[in-house]
Amino acid sequence: MLALAHVSTDRRRASSAEGVSGDGADSTCPVPPCIRRLVGDSVYDEPVTSLPVLPPRRQRGNRKGHGRVTLADVAERVGVSAITVSRALRKPLMVSPETRDRIERAVAELGYIPNRIAGSLASSSPSAVAAILPSLDNSIFTDVLKGAVGTLESSGYQVVLGNSHFDPRVEATLVETFLAHGVGAIMLTGARHATRARSLLARSGIPVVQTWSLPRRPIGACVGFSNYDASYAMVRHLIERGYRDIAFVSAAVANNDRAAARRRGYAKALVDHGLFDDPRTTLESTFDLAAGAAALDRIRSVRPSTDAVFFANDVLASGAVLAALRLGLRVPADIAIAGFDDVELAGHLMPPLTTVRIDRIGLGVTAAELMLDALAGESIAGRRVDIGFEVIARATT
Amino acid sequence: MLALAHVSTDRRRASSAEGVSGDGADSTCPVPPCIRRLVGDSVYDEPVTSLPVLPPRRQRGNRKGHGRVTLADVAERVGVSAITVSRALRKPLMVSPETRDRIERAVAELGYIPNRIAGSLASSSPSAVAAILPSLDNSIFTDVLKGAVGTLESSGYQVVLGNSHFDPRVEATLVETFLAHGVGAIMLTGARHATRARSLLARSGIPVVQTWSLPRRPIGACVGFSNYDASYAMVRHLIERGYRDIAFVSAAVANNDRAAARRRGYAKALVDHGLFDDPRTTLESTFDLAAGAAALDRIRSVRPSTDAVFFANDVLASGAVLAALRLGLRVPADIAIAGFDDVELAGHLMPPLTTVRIDRIGLGVTAAELMLDALAGESIAGRRVDIGFEVIARATT
DNA sequence: TTGTAGGCGTTATCAC
DNA sequence: GTGATAACGCCTACAA
Numbered sequence: 036m037l038a039l040a041h042v043s044t045d046r047r048r049a050s051s052a053e054g055v056s057g058d059g060a061d062s063t064c065p066v067p068p069c070i071r072r073l074v075g076d077s078v079y080d081e082p083v084t085s086l087p088v089l090p091p092r093r094q095r096g097n098r099k100g101h102g103r104v105t106l107a108d109v110a111e112r113v114g115v116s117a118i119t120v121s122r123a124l125r126k127p128l129m130v131s132p133e134t135r136d137r138i139e140r141a142v143a144e145l146g147y148i149p150n151r152i153a154g155s156l157a158s159s160s161p162s163a164v165a166a167i168l169p170s171l172d173n174s175i176f177t178d179v180l181k182g183a184v185g186t187l188e189s190s191g192y193q194v195v196l197g198n199s200h201f202d203p204r205v206e207a208t209l210v211e212t213f214l215a216h217g218v219g220a221i222m223l224t225g226a227r228h229a230t231r232a233r234s235l236l237a238r239s240g241i242p243v244v245q246t247w248s249l250p251r252r253p254i255g256a257c258v259g260f261s262n263y264d265a266s267y268a269m270v271r272h273l274i275e276r277g278y279r280d281i282a283f284v285s286a287a288v289a290n291n292d293r294a295a296a297r298r299r300g301y302a303k304a305l306v307d308h309g310l311f312d313d314p315r316t317t318l319e320s321t322f323d324l325a326a327g328a329a330a331l332d333r334i335r336s337v338r339p340s341t342d343a344v345f346f347a348n349d350v351l352a353s354g355a356v357l358a359a360l361r362l363g364l365r366v367p368a369d370i371a372i373a374g375f376d377d378v379e380l381a382g383h384l385m386p387p388l389t390t391v392r393i394d395r396i397g398l399g400v401t402a403a404e405l406m407l408d409a410l411a412g413e414s415i416a417g418r419r420v421d422i423g424f425e426v427i428a429r430a431t432t
Numbered sequence: 433m434l435a436l437a438h439v440s441t442d443r444r445r446a447s448s449a450e451g452v453s454g455d456g457a458d459s460t461c462p463v464p465p466c467i468r469r470l471v472g473d474s475v476y477d478e479p480v481t482s483l484p485v486l487p488p489r490r491q492r493g494n495r496k497g498h499g500r501v502t503l504a505d506v507a508e509r510v511g512v513s514a515i516t517v518s519r520a521l522r523k524p525l526m527v528s529p530e531t532r533d534r535i536e537r538a539v540a541e542l543g544y545i546p547n548r549i550a551g552s553l554a555s556s557s558p559s560a561v562a563a564i565l566p567s568l569d570n571s572i573f574t575d576v577l578k579g580a581v582g583t584l585e586s587s588g589y590q591v592v593l594g595n596s597h598f599d600p601r602v603e604a605t606l607v608e609t610f611l612a613h614g615v616g617a618i619m620l621t622g623a624r625h626a627t628r629a630r631s632l633l634a635r636s637g638i639p640v641v642q643t644w645s646l647p648r649r650p651i652g653a654c655v656g657f658s659n660y661d662a663s664y665a666m667v668r669h670l671i672e673r674g675y676r677d678i679a680f681v682s683a684a685v686a687n688n689d690r691a692a693a694r695r696r697g698y699a700k701a702l703v704d705h706g707l708f709d710d711p712r713t714t715l716e717s718t719f720d721l722a723a724g725a726a727a728l729d730r731i732r733s734v735r736p737s738t739d740a741v742f743f744a745n746d747v748l749a750s751g752a753v754l755a756a757l758r759l760g761l762r763v764p765a766d767i768a769i770a771g772f773d774d775v776e777l778a779g780h781l782m783p784p785l786t787t788v789r790i791d792r793i794g795l796g797v798t799a800a801e802l803m804l805d806a807l808a809g810e811s812i813a814g815r816r817v818d819i820g821f822e823v824i825a826r827a828t829t
Numbered sequence: 830t831t832g833t834a835g836g837c838g839t840t841a842t843c844a845c
Numbered sequence: 846g847t848g849a850t851a852a853c854g855c856c857t858a859c860a861a
Contacts, residue, residue, distance in 0.1 A: 103636075105854060116832055121855065131830060146635050152549050152614040153854035156837050160856095162613065163592065171578040174571060181568040184595050188606075193613055195560065196593045198581050209585075216559065216590055217549040238543050240499070324780045357780045360757075380777065383721045383754045502838060513848050518840065528846060550838035553853050557840095 104147045112141045124149065161219030163193040164406050167209050169201045169224050169291075173322055173350060175376050175395055176224065179246060182399025183222060190407055192219070199224075203290050207232035214239050220406035226250035226257070227292045242409030244402045247293050249419050255409070256418040258401045262293045265391050265424040266300030269345060269373055272389070272426050274308050278343035278371055281305065282316035284330045285347030294319075297347040297375065316341060320351060327354020335370070343371035343432065349378040349390055356384045356431060371432040386430030394422055501544045509538045521546065558616030560590040561803050564606050566598045566621050566688075570719055570747060572773050572792055573621065576643060579796025580619060587804055589616070596621075600687050604629035611636050617803035623647035623654070624689045639806030641799045644690050646816050652806070653815040655798045659690045662788050662821040663697030666742060666770055669786070669823050671705050675740035675768055678702065679713035681727045682744030691716075694744040694772065713738060717748060724751020732767070740768035740829065746775040746787055753781045753828060769828040783827030791819055 110117040115134060123130040123138040130138070141147075151162045166183055168176045184194050195218060197209035207229040213221060214235060220242040236243050236254055243255035250257055273281055281301075288295040302312045315337045320326045327346060331354075334341050346352035352374025359366045366372055366386055374381055377392035401420055409415045507514040512531060520527040520535040527535070538544075548559050563580055565573040581591050592615060594606035604626040610618060611632060617639040633640050633651055640652035647654055670678055678698075685692040699709045712734045717723045724743060728751075731738050743749035749771030756763045763769055763783055771778055771787035778785040798817055806812045 103854095107854080117854085118833085118856075119831060122831085125856090129830070134830085146631075148608060148612050148632075148636075150553075150614060150854055151612045153553050153837090154856070156547075156550050156553055156839090157854075157856040159837065171574050171581070172571075174569075174574075177568050177571075177574050180593075181595065184568070184593060188595070193592045193609065195590045196577075196581060198578065198585070211545060212590065215545050215548045217547060234543075235545075239545075324776055328780075353777075354780065357782065360782045379721055383725075383751065385754065385757045500838090503840095504838080514838085515840075515849085516847060518838095519847085522840090526846070531846085547838050550853090551840070553855090554838075554840040556853065 324354035328358030721751035725755030
C-alpha cells in the first residue's frame with residue numbers, strides 16, 4: 036500500500052501549468068524519439084482540497100483492517116448505531132430526516148466509502164457480474180461488451196471481464212474464478228462449453244446468459260440469432276446474384292459453434308441449389324486482415340474458377356477486399372466477396388462490403404437485461420431471445 | 433436465483449446430437465430471416481456428471497447463506513476444523529500429507545469453491561483490480577486492456593472494467609465504485625482527472641497507474657510515452673517530405689491530455705520550421721471512420737492548398753484514406769495523410785498509412801506489472817515508464 | 830424510527 | 846500440525 040502524502044500548495048502551482056483540472060503534461064521538449072526511464076520525485080502530490088485530513092486511526096481489537104473509514108466510524112461520530120448509518124445510506128426513508136442529515140454530513144466529512152464486499156458478504160447479494168469473451172481482438176466482441184457494461188453499470192453492477200482466448204478450458208477456469216468471486220451472473224459467448232464449466236455453473240445455480248447463439252437447451256437464458264439461417268441467407272443471396280463457384284472461410288469450427296453453424300448453413304444452401312461444397316475451398320482461418328488476404332490468395336490458386344468468397348466474419352472479408360485492391364483485382368467483377376457482422380469498416384471499404392448485420396450492442400444490452408432480471412429474482416431459465424440478422428447487400432457482390 | 437434442476441439422462445442424448453462437448457446448436461431449419469421470441473422448456477438440463485448430487489443443505493442459525501458449500505462443510509466431512517481446510521488449500525505445507533489428502537478429496541467430492549469475497553474481507557487482501565478505459569469503440573484501448581487482462585489474470589487477479597466515455601465525472605464515479613468494491617489497484621487512461629477522482633484516490637492510498645501519458649507528477653505510477661514528442665516527430669517527417677500546408681485533426685482536447693499534447697507537438701513543429709498553424713485546419717473530431725472522411729472533406733474546402741493532413745489517430749486517418757479512394761483522390765499526390773497508433777488496418781490500406789507506432793499491448797502489460805508490483809507490497813510511487821514510439825513511414829506521405 | 834444480537838465465510842492470532 | 850477465538854465490515858432478523 037502506498038502512503039498518503041501531504042504536499043504544500045506551491046507544488047501544485049508548479050504542476051498545474053496546464054490550467055486544466057490538475058494534470059501534469061508530457062515532457063515538452065521536442066527531442067527525438069527515444070526510450071527513457073525516469074523516476075519522479077514524489078507521488079500523490081495533489082493536495083486533497085475537498086477532503087479533510089484525518090487523525091491517525093486507532094486500532095480496534097487485534098486485527099488490522101484497511102485503515103479505511105467504516106460504518107462504525109461514521110456512527111460514532113454522529114452518535115448513532117452503525118445500522119442506522121447503513122440504513123440512512125440504503126433506505127433513507129427509514130431514517131428520520133434530521134439523523135439522515137447529520138449522517139450524510141459525517142459521511143462527507145469523513146469521506147466514507149461503503150465496503151461493498153463486506154456488504155455483499157453480509158447480504159449475500161452480489162454486486163458484480165462476469166462477462167467472458169473469447170477475444171478482445173475483434174470489435175464484434177467488444178461491441179457486445181460495451182452494450183453489456185453500459186446497461187449493467189447504470190444498474191449499479193460491476194463487470195468483471197474474462198478473456199477465454201477461444202479455449203474452453205480457459206473458459207472453465209474463468210467460470211470457476213468468477214464463481215469464487217461471487218459474481219451474481221455470468222455471460223458466456225456461444226453455446227459450446229467444457230463439461231466442467233457446465234457442471235460448475237449448474238452446481239452454483241447462478242444465472243447464465245449465453246450469447247451469439249440460440250442453443251436449443253441453453254444453460255440458463257440465451258440471446259443471439261440463428262447463425263445457420265444467417266449464413267444460409269447470405270449464400271442464397273450470392274446464388275441469386277449468379278455466383279456459382281462459392282468458397283467459404285470461417286474461424287476454426289472446433290470450439291466455435293457460431294462458425295460451425297455458419298459453415299453448415301453455407302453447405303446446406305449450396306446443396307439446396309445443386310451446387311458443390313468443395314472441401315478445397317472451405318477454409319478455416321485466424322481472425323485478422325492478413326489472414327483474409329491469405330485466404331483469398333489460397334482460394335484463387337486452389338480453384339481459379341471461384342467467383343465468390345463468403346467470409347464468415349468481416350475482418351477476414353475486409354482483409355480480402357483490401358488485398359484485392361492491392362492486387363488490382365476487380366470486386367465483384369473478378370471475384371465477389373461477402374462478409375459477416377457488418378463492422379464499421381465494412382461500409383467504408385471500396386467497394387463497400389456485402390455482409391450480414393448483427394445488432395451487437397443490442398445483443399450486449401439484452402444479455403445484460405436478462406442478467407438484471409435474474410438478479411432481480413426473476414427466473415430467466417430457458418428464455419431464448421432472437422435478435423435476428425439482416426443481409427446487407429452492398430457492392431462487393 | 434435459478435434452481436438447480438435434475439434431468440434424466442435420455443434428455444442428454446437428445447440434446448447432444450452435435451456430438452461435441454454438449455451443446456445445443458442453432459435451430460437448423462433454413463427459414464428466411466425473421467425475428468422470433470421462443471421460450472425453451474427447461475433449463476440446466478445438462479446432467480451434472482462430474483459432480484455428485486448433494487443432499488439438501490441444513491440451515492445453520494437464522495440467516496440463509498448462498499446455500500453454497502463452505503469451508504465448514506468440508507471441515508465437517510473430513511473431521512477437522514475449518515482453519516485446517518483453509519490452510520490445506522492455501523499453504524499445503526502447513527498441513528500433514530494425510531489430512532491434506534483427505535481434505536482434497538472432500539473438496540473435490542463436495543465441489544467446494546472458496547468464497548474469495550469472504551477471504552478478502554477477512555484478510556483485507558484484494559483479489560481484483562480495476563481498469564478504466566475512455567471507450568470500448570477504439571481498438572487502441574482494448575489492446576491495452578488485453579495486455580493488462582492477460583498479465584493480471586495469470587497472476588490470479590480479476591479485472592473489473594469501467595468505461596468512462598471520455599467523461600471525467602463518469603471516471604470519478606467509477607473510481608468511487610471501484611474503491612467501494614475493494615479493488616487492489618486502479619489503472620486509468622491519461623493524466624487528466626476530476627479533482628474528486630484525485631481526492632478519492634489519494635485518500636484511499638490505493639496504487640494507481642496512469643497510462644498513455646507521462647505526467648510529470650503522476651498520481652502513482654504511469655506508463656506511456658511523450659505524445660508531444662511523437663506528434664512533433666510526425667510533423668517533422670511531413671515537413672521533411674516537403675509538405676508545407678499541413679492540417680491537423682484530433683479528438684477533442686478538452687478532457688484528453690493525449691490529444692492536447694499531440695496538438696501542441698504539431699503546433700510547435702510548424703512554428704519551429706517557420707510554418708503557419710492555421711486555426712481553420714486544426715480540427716477536433718469524434719472517433720470514427722466517417723468522421724475522418726468528413727474532416728478531410730472539410731479541410732479541402734476550407735483550405736484547398738492543404739497538401740497533408742495529420743490525424744492524431746488511425747481511425748480518423750483510415751477514414752480519410754478510404755474516403756480519398758472513393759473520391760478518386762490520389763494519396764499522397766493530391767493530399768498526404770498521416771495517422772497515429774498503427775492499428776492493424778493502417779498497414780492494409782491502399783496506400784498503406786504512415787503513422788506512429790505505439791506498443792499498446794506492452795503498455796497494458798507494463799501497467800499490469802506495475803499494479804502487481806504494488807500489490808506485492810512494492811512502492812511504485814512516482815515510477816514513470818516510457819514505452820517510446822516509432823514513426824512508421826509508409827506510402828500515404 | 831432506532832437499536833441489539835448474531836451471522837455471512839474466511840483468515841489472523843495465539844495457544845496447545 | 847491443529848484448533849479455538851475473534852475479527853473483517855456490513856446486513857438480516859427481531860425487538861424496543
